[in-house]
Amino acid sequence: MIKYKIVLLAFLLQFVSYSQNSNTIKEIPSSNFQTKINGKSTNLFTLKNKQGMTAQITNYGARVVSLWVPDREGNFQDVVWGFETIQDYLSSSDIYCGPIVGRFGNRIDKGRFTLNGKQYQLTINNNENHLHGGTSGFYSKVWNAKSVKIEGNEALELTYFSKDGEEGYPGNLTIKVTYILTDDNSLKLLYSATTDKTTIINPTSHCYFNLSGTSKNTILDHVLFINAQKFTPTNESLIPTGELRNLQGTPLDFNIPTAIGERIDNKYEQLLFGKGYDHNFIINKPMGIYEKIAEIYSPESGVLMAVSSDQPGLQFYSGNFMKGDLEGKRRDNHNYRSGFALETQNFPDAPNHPNFPSAVLEPKHTYTQTTSYSFGVVK
Ligand code: GAL
Numbered sequence: 001m002i003k004y005k006i007v008l009l010a011f012l013l014q015f016v017s018y019s020q021n022s023n024t025i026k027e028i029p030s031s032n033f034q035t036k037i038n039g040k041s042t043n044l045f046t047l048k049n050k051q052g053m054t055a056q057i058t059n060y061g062a063r064v065v066s067l068w069v070p071d072r073e074g075n076f077q078d079v080v081w082g083f084e085t086i087q088d089y090l091s092s093s094d095i096y097c098g099p100i101v102g103r104f105g106n107r108i109d110k111g112r113f114t115l116n117g118k119q120y121q122l123t124i125n126n127n128e129n130h131l132h133g134g135t136s137g138f139y140s141k142v143w144n145a146k147s148v149k150i151e152g153n154e155a156l157e158l159t160y161f162s163k164d165g166e167e168g169y170p171g172n173l174t175i176k177v178t179y180i181l182t183d184d185n186s187l188k189l190l191y192s193a194t195t196d197k198t199t200i201i202n203p204t205s206h207c208y209f210n211l212s213g214t215s216k217n218t219i220l221d222h223v224l225f226i227n228a229q230k231f232t233p234t235n236e237s238l239i240p241t242g243e244l245r246n247l248q249g250t251p252l253d254f255n256i257p258t259a260i261g262e263r264i265d266n267k268y269e270q271l272l273f274g275k276g277y278d279h280n281f282i283i284n285k286p287m288g289i290y291e292k293i294a295e296i297y298s299p300e301s302g303v304l305m306a307v308s309s310d311q312p313g314l315q316f317y318s319g320n321f322m323k324g325d326l327e328g329k330r331r332d333n334h335n336y337r338s339g340f341a342l343e344t345q346n347f348p349d350a351p352n353h354p355n356f357p358s359a360v361l362e363p364k365h366t367y368t369q370t371t372s373y374s375f376g377v378v379k
Contacts, residue, residue, distance in 0.1 A: 024076035025054055025068045028329070033058045033065075033086045040142035042086055047154040047181040052076065053375070055181050059145035060086055061099030062138065062158045062177050064207050066329065069185060069375040072302025077213030079303060079375075081339045083328050092326055094125075095334065099139035100177050100191075101132035102203030103162065103169050104359065106280070106315055106348035109239045111168065113351035115198055115360065122168035127237055134167035138175070138203065148178075155180040164197065171197035171363075185376065191369035193361065200359045201367050202346040204311075208319065208339025211298035211305060215328070215338035219319065220261025222340065225295045226254040226314060228281035232347050232356075236273050242353045244282060252279060257295070260318055260340065276320035276337065280313045280347050287312055287357065290370050294342055302377040309344035309371040312357045317341040344371040 033044035042060045054068040054076070065083070068076040082098050083089055089097065104122075111122035111130035123134035132139065143158040155178055162173040175193040182188060193201055210219055231247055232240040247253040251263035251271060264276050271277070283293045290310040297304040307314070319339045326334040350356040361367045 025052070026330075027054065028056055028065060028084055032084055033060065035086055037090075037142050042142055043145065045145060045147060045156050047156060047179065049153065049181045049185065050183045051185055053181060053185050055179065055187055057156055057179055058086065058089070059143045059158055060089060061093070061140060062143045062160070063089070063097070063099040064179075064187075064205070065098060067187065067207075069303055070377065071213065072377040072379055077211070077301055077303060078329065079209050079211050079213060079305070081208040081210060081215050081328055081332065081334060088328075093140045095326070096132055096139055096206040098207045099205075100203050101206045102138045102175070102201065103133050103167070103173065104130070104200055104202045104351075105132055105204035105206070105343060105345045106202070107131050107237075107239055109349050109352050113200065115170065115200070115351075120168055120170060129237060129239065132206070137167060138162070139206070143177075150178070150180050153180050153182050169199055171195035171199035173199060173201070173361075175203065177203070184374065186372045186374040188370070188372040191367070191371075193367040194363075194365070195361050196363050198363065199361050200351050201361045202350065202359045203369070204315070204343040204345040205371070206341055206343060208322075208334075208341060209305065210339050211296065211303040212300040213303070214330070215332040215335050217300060218261070218335070218337045219340045220259065220264065220337060221300065222260050222296050222298050223257045224254050224260055224316070225257040226281050226316065227284050227293050228314070229255070229284050230282040232280045232282065232313075233270055234273055234279070234348075238273065238278060238348075240280065240347060240349050240353065240356075242355060244355070247281075252277070252281075264318060274320065277316050277318040278320060280315050280345075282347070283309075283312055283314055293344070296340070296342070297378045302379065304376045304378050306374045306376070307342050307344065307371070308374065309369070311344040311346065311369060311371065313345050313347045315341065315343040315345060315348065317343070344369070
């Protein structure tokens, strides 16, 4: 009899957890991502934690395809914009949807920089500048993938070998990014890279988040905090001028949590250049220290995301180039300002500004970055 009751209970519990998840989390079948690109196999990997949080990641561009987190009612919301199939990603790689971008995230002025007296010319893919690693950056490569367990958490280890001269960068570079989904609802990213020649490096994750769970809503109501006292203003082509400007008194100051939409259309020159927010914030903490640097929540869903990192900069981009012309998961369009990116990184164009932190990586040294996106709710 007791045995029968236990079996019945186990059956019911399974049903409860199944019905919760099946109502909400709609996993994309991995078969939608199984193909070959230049002879290398692509796939879609699913990480789950004890609370049901689910991340789906493809090794095409080391890209987060979906990220299901609980909202204030306990329903799961997919908080990143993306597509259902690899074919869709292949035909729109220039919007940098969810991948690791690099070698150098963000812009390098005219794609030029000098190292040890030698000038290098990178590919040009954004007007006259180099953006996010070039025409065929890390975001468009097939990475080697290995599912692993790290301290009991499900994780995906992705590695990519970038040849000397790729996109104009010197040095054979090996980069590894490990995504770890922890039981406290954090998606943690551990980066490391080595080179055999002096080079530059600044990879970052480029997810379009919408914490309401759908791009039918804009992100203008999201309330944002960034722990920064200064930012790096840019010229009209979004290249930093080299100035480190105080945020106080500007519409870019997010030290007091403020809705993104509140000041986004102010006639402040920097906002006109960016067509909204598209700026690098200088994080107010000592170099290399890992701590919380930003926090953002959606009043609609209650989903709260904290960003922690050891990086000196944070590029906050408010989706100003999104046009609504692409249809993604659940027929959600890539609508104007319906996604934001918080990119943990070195400063854009760092190789051309001696007063910015160095982006140089020497042989026998290892580049590292630790960043995490942690989720909770505001009731
Ligand atoms: C951001 C960048 C923007 C834009 C966007 C992709 O990281 O700051 O200027 O290029 O990526 O559309």
